[in-house]
Amino acid sequence: xxRLHAExxxxxxxxxxxxxxxxxxxxxxxxxxxxxxxxxxKSTILKALARVLKPQGGAAYLDGKAIHREPTKAIAxxxxxxxxxxxxxxxxxxxELVSYGxxxxxxxxxxxxxxxxxxxxxxxxxxxxxxLAGRPVGELSGGQRQRAWIAMALAxxxxxxxxxxxxxxxxxxxxxxxxxxxxxxxxxxxxxxxxVVHDLNHAARYAQHxxxxxxxxxxxxxxxHEVITHDMLRHVFAIKADIIPDPSCxxxxxxxxxxxx
Numbered sequence: 001x002x003r004l005h006a007e008x009x010x011x012x013x014x015x016x017x018x019x020x021x022x023x024x025x026x027x028x029x030x031x032x033x034x035x036x037x038x039x040x041x042k043s044t045i046l047k048a049l050a051r052v053l054k055p056q057g058g059a060a061y062l063d064g065k066a067i068h069r070e071p072t073k074a075i076a077x078x079x080x081x082x083x084x085x086x087x088x089x090x091x092x093x094x095x096e097l098v099s100y101g102x103x104x105x106x107x108x109x110x111x112x113x114x115x116x117x118x119x120x121x122x123x124x125x126x127x128x129x130x131x132l133a134g135r136p137v138g139e140l141s142g143g144q145r146q147r148a149w150i151a152m153a154l155a156x157x158x159x160x161x162x163x164x165x166x167x168x169x170x171x172x173x174x175x176x177x178x179x180x181x182x183x184x185x186x187x188x189x190x191x192x193x194x195x196v197v198h199d200l201n202h203a204a205r206y207a208q209h210x211x212x213x214x215x216x217x218x219x220x221x222x223x224x225h226e227v228i229t230h231d232m233l234r235h236v237f238a239i240k241a242d243i244i245p246d247p248s249c250x251x252x253x254x255x256x257x258x259x260x261x
Contacts, residue, residue, distance in 0.1 A: 004025075004192070005060070006024050006049065006060045007059060008057060010055060019045060024045070024211060024218055026160075029186075031193045031194075032209040034197065035196075035211070035213070036212055036213035036214060037236065037238070049194065050067075050079055050162045051079070067079075078159070080101070081161075092138075093135060098133075101157075102155055104156060128147060132148070142174050143178060159192060161193050162194045166195055167197075167198070182195070200237070204252050210224055214235065224252050225251070225252055233254065239259055240257055241257060
């Protein structure tokens with residue numbers, strides 16, 4: 001059993017059941033992409049895995065313990081989550097934003113220790129944000145802003161990073177920038193990364209493990225070449241598509257040509 005997983009998980013919004021009796025495993029040390037049509041439950045599942053959303057039934061587990069029963073700070077020291085389209089207060093600088101990542105470790109008046117400052121600098125450095133540390137977050141480009149938020153999540157010092165559509169509203173160059181950063185963090189730092197991905201080809205290119213969600217259930221799970229099939233595309237996304245090897249890396253490349261709705 002993986003260290004982060006869910007068993008018989010049921011989730012609801014305003015009394016309406018969105019996910020029912022879901023069991024899913026997140027492989028350690030890999031990038032996992034949650035994919036599916038709009039409204040399939042991807043973001044809801046991610047929030048439950050990060051302890052943002054309390055389950056109606058079942059549980060998400062980390063190291064055998066139900067996450068929603070554990071103290072918030074204890075989970076924040078092990079799992080960092082970056083929600084979709086986060087907003088920073090006006091005038092907040094990049095360095096100040098990243099320093100918030102040390103909150104789970106602070107006591108008393110929350111003064112940053114020498115170790116805290118070293119970790120903040122490391123997070124700025126690894127995301128390429130050192131030179132922008134003094135800039136207000138609101139003045140950054142979309143890609144820079146997303147890297148600042150990722151730096152904050154990294155400053156939490158967790159081995160697991162969960163992101164809800166980290167490339168939404170970014171142009172193609174910034175999308176590549178963010179995805180390549182996550183790929184490097186996984187490869188060089190061994191981070192376990194779980195991300196909700198809108199673009200199926202991005203999932204195939206950057207994730208080693210894909211979980212396809214349909215109406216709050218797992219329709220398929222495994223490496224890209226096992227999950228991205230004609231049957232899955234028809235069943236989960238209601239499309240017909242050509243599937244060819246990506247010329248750059250050999251993973252499945254999906255080229256849709258018709259809807260089957």
